[in-house]
Amino acid sequence: MNYRFQNLLGAPYRGGNVVVSGNNQLISSVGNRISVTDLVKSNTITLPCQFSANIIRIAVSPDGNFILAVDENSKAQFINIHRRIVLHRITFKGKVSALQFSPNGQFIAVAVGKLIQIWRSPGFRKEFFAFELVRTFADFDDTVSCLNWSPDSGYLIAGSRDLTVRLFCLRKLKEFKNNKPFLFLGHRDVIVGVFFGVDKKTCKILRVYSVSRDGGLFSWGCPDFDGSLGGKGEKDEEMVDPPSPGTPEKMDEEGGIGGDGVIAVVDVKKRKEFDEKEGDFGDEGSEFLLHKLKWELLKKDYFMQAPAKVTACDYHQGIDMVVVGYSSGVFGWYQMPDFVCIHQLSISREKITTAVFNDLGNWLTFGCARLGQLLVWEWKSESYILKQQGHYFDVNCLAYSPDSQLLATGADDNKIKVWNVSSGFCFVTFPEHTNAVTALHFMANNHSLLSASLDGTVRAWDLFRYRNFRTFTTPSSKQFVSLTADQSGEVICAGTLDSFEIFVWSMKTGRLLDVLSGHEGPVHGLMFSPSNAILASSSWDKTVRLWDVFEGKGSVETFQHVHDVLTVVYRPDGKQLACSTLDGLINFWDPLDGALMYTIEGRRDIAGGRLMTDRRSAANSTSGKYFTTLSYSADGSYILAGGSSKFICMYDIAEQVLLRRFQITHNLSLDGVLDVLNSKKMTEAGPLELIDDDNSDTEEGIDKQTRGKLGLDLPGSMPNRGRPVIRTKCLRIAPTGRSFVAATTEGVLVYSVDESFIFDPTDLDIDVTPEAVDAALNEDQHSRALILSLRLNEDSLMKKCILSVNPADIPAVASSIPFRYLQRLIEALTELLEGCPYLEFILRWCQEICKVHGQSIQQNSRNLLPALKSLQKAITSSHQDLAEMCSSNEYSLRYLCSTAVKK
Template structure:
């Protein structure tokens, strides 16, 4: 998740509709990676693109993923067989920066960076159906209405256009703005359209009446830290004070907005008020995090970190100057000086509305209202993987396997490691568990107590754990109280169930014995 000084990562996110898969795209690596949000692990990487991946879209059937790239192709990926089964191209090479599909999944649309056109393909045949012209700037936003086949597009030409792809050709309507439009989204019910502009405002439109409903002024809310190259304070700087990504909530009551800032803003749509600001990082190695810069690092020539202090009379200095000159001579290229800037590239809310994700310079951040949804590894290292847990179990190393699973903090692996320990090895394994993992292990035993049929085995685990760490549990009872209460609740409930069963069996046995004696 860290970003080096020599290479910057930008991410695009999409939520899967049923299994909540999260897709992360490393643009400069030109590959698409699909992650399981609940565990935080990547299970497939698609690397057929030869240039930056700029947009993603899950199809309505949830078994196909679309990706658009600057290499001039839109590719369809099969999430069952993990292969590229269809590639959409244009007669002449184009650079695609936006992507959308209708509700039926039969029409694919992609917006371009260079020719300012929107290309329309058939999903079944792969044929190019239409080319929509009219924009005079890069088409960076595309989205279909959730209720009909109207396509909304936003462009740097300060307009949002609506296109009817089936019943009429060309734009249905055009919404003009005073500044460049950076992105556009539909409300889930299709009765409202939101778009952000370069002046830091979010405009809300009624797509049926073609009228602007209201606008949110977000320049002060999105204002972040001060960049190294800024000669003004963060409050007086105009750079980056705009939203580049928007996302409605599942019910459309609030909207998330992010951009080139360390903040993500949540607004109430009906009242147009700021509900909350999320600070995505406190990492001081990223640019734009500090509110005030150290004036001692500022010189007449600029910030000290941006001044090249290498000797120019040596071979290394000459070589470096030559490389920098060549880099500046290449069209569209610029050498990377200083630190990467903190930014939020994309925001997506899960269909359930209980969680949302942000693709940032710091990494992919997942926020959730459910504690069970959170993936919170403890003391994670490059060697701590599910494969390492399986290898330890195969080599019959129960101590190592259990500690690795606790460090990963994944429920299925922890339960697997507990069950596979032989009863004779439980005292040794229980005594080897570090103190910082005790709470997690007690929680796992409480869950197993309610679901696992091996009651005596789990009770043996609890007994040995109390014997080995009883003193620590007694001293830290306040911190361990929630886990201990869960375990006590599970034991009490099972005790009541077993007591009723045993009483019933006792009466049945007495009746049978009395019947046999009479005979």
């Protein structure tokens, strides 16, 4: 029961901006969650914290320890990345359009509507209200669209939808009139990006760049300067003297504002040291007046990509380059200040919604929200560091590989993707289907995958060569919605949506062997028994039928139900059958005796929220109160059930009780999450969220995208105008039993068992203590020490006892372990195998356990199956790693031997 959210697959990026931290971690928003991708270790995780709506802006602190993220409801969370916990929360009074930490990490600039607010950055400590508002700038006439800090954290430049750019000074001046921002005019479209140009050697501000949506890049400078902002002649050195800490900066008498218009130089390093000592913007008498210069337009450059618009841009001060993304899916980067185009490349057919540099400037990161695409491009070698793309539409079906290392997903975008569960990356995509993929099935050999689609084909995929090696078709075109294969992999069966038949093919020849007729409705459930060759099928004709495919006897037995049967699954040992019906019941049958064993009524448990278009309240509505997907646990003791609801239910089968309900999301941007709708958002034209604003130029996400192609799977989809409805389309528990996945509206959610906070001893006695274990080890009583640690059920003690055994004594110690502790011992060996360098030693343990307890393991395979599957997964993973290493070493040795012979 101790499943916790671990990761989110199938949607690496859904909109908003993307940030790359200093330690090469790529931080992006996925709906109302935050995904963190390590570009060096090549893995991705999703933080467990959720927002109340889709995230629109993310900022990361300069040291890479904190994230500040804001959602559509202007609610922000301040998150510790390493601990993955929320430290502080704040709600802004308006929609946030831009967000950025200052380079020194002390302040945060937030664009809230027409205002720019400067907040003091919170720290590690938890406080009652950690955010402190320091300054507010209210000079714009329209929404602020972008902002950027100067490298010394003393200035802020911002662009707005009123076509202006303003330069703000954060120092507190004596006279209010002296603190007015400098105004840059000349753009004819919304400002997309503003940046400070800094000299590489002296770290001094040279110029200002501003980019507008119509493709204009304006360079601004001050003609009074010699190019280094150092003034004229010999006065440079006099004016770069650092101010004394704690005292106002003093202007040179001859170079002051009243003289020839030259001011003190902006020295970034010295200014940063001063700020760190001061800890604030300065005293009232400070005169740090970069914004009082007479900035002029030096140069106008245009990207010449009309009619495409500029949708994203970024500037790197170290290499003095600008990267730009367009609405046509093309990106380019330019060397400044000469505006030399280095390269242009098309990466998408949709608009690029974010484009950023990493800290070193050698990697470019691009995101396309509509396609769910995230790319990291190394521009020097012109190669991809990362290339991930989620499904365009909702995921329909899932399949775990037998060793639980791979996960296959099929969706309405006609694509199949195979993911590595441990890293969270998709490593292959199969796009050959021409219609929605409705069912997936991994073969027992772990090297091939089957898929069924509405395009009338069933395809077999080779996961070694990544190709479609066999296609199964029917004489006339059918729409397949269910799929299965027998344990030997010789027979493939698929159920149809339109003709209500089950087609049987030979895997070796691809020839159609049989057509099973008898159902009077769509066959949405299909599964072979794990113990024999009996095929179970469920249909909307209110029946579950058992078929003897190999003997050709047709329907062996029929189980009648009162309502339509939506799905059917076998228990892993094949001695029980579960099916869900339209009235919200889960019926458990004995397939041998044909008797009804248990019935679970889950209408109240699965009941979800209220849709915007519902005429009735959630309590009185009958829609969605049934289960569309079921999955047995690895040992068959409990079952997971999901449907058109925000809940996933876990039931104990023997007791017929609800063990736990998982709420898959708290995202209010999705329909069906709220139980009670807010009457304040109801207008005469209907709910406020469903009123289309045709004049809005929203750049993020998939707001009005039609989700899915199956009308029967989308109740209320037409009046809902494409607003996503929360649901669970498929559930699968891993063969190891340590995790399960759910195909939901937000993506594929991965839940995993976390045993770090569980103390679950067995046969605990007053003499079973850690001290007793240590005493037994000191006396070289390894068998007694291991049994005591297994009874105490402490991971560290069990591993310590296992590793202390002499290799020659392993057979004797393994034979002394009672069978009731065997499962825990296998789990401990699995954990050691995943993170221990003593591979041969652990494999010797596994070998001796199989020799000594082989018969007992075979007789109690159902209870030990999850632990054995986990052990198999760990051994397979180690084998793959060693195989790759050995193969590489073999070719290296061959090369070295051949060169030695030639010499």
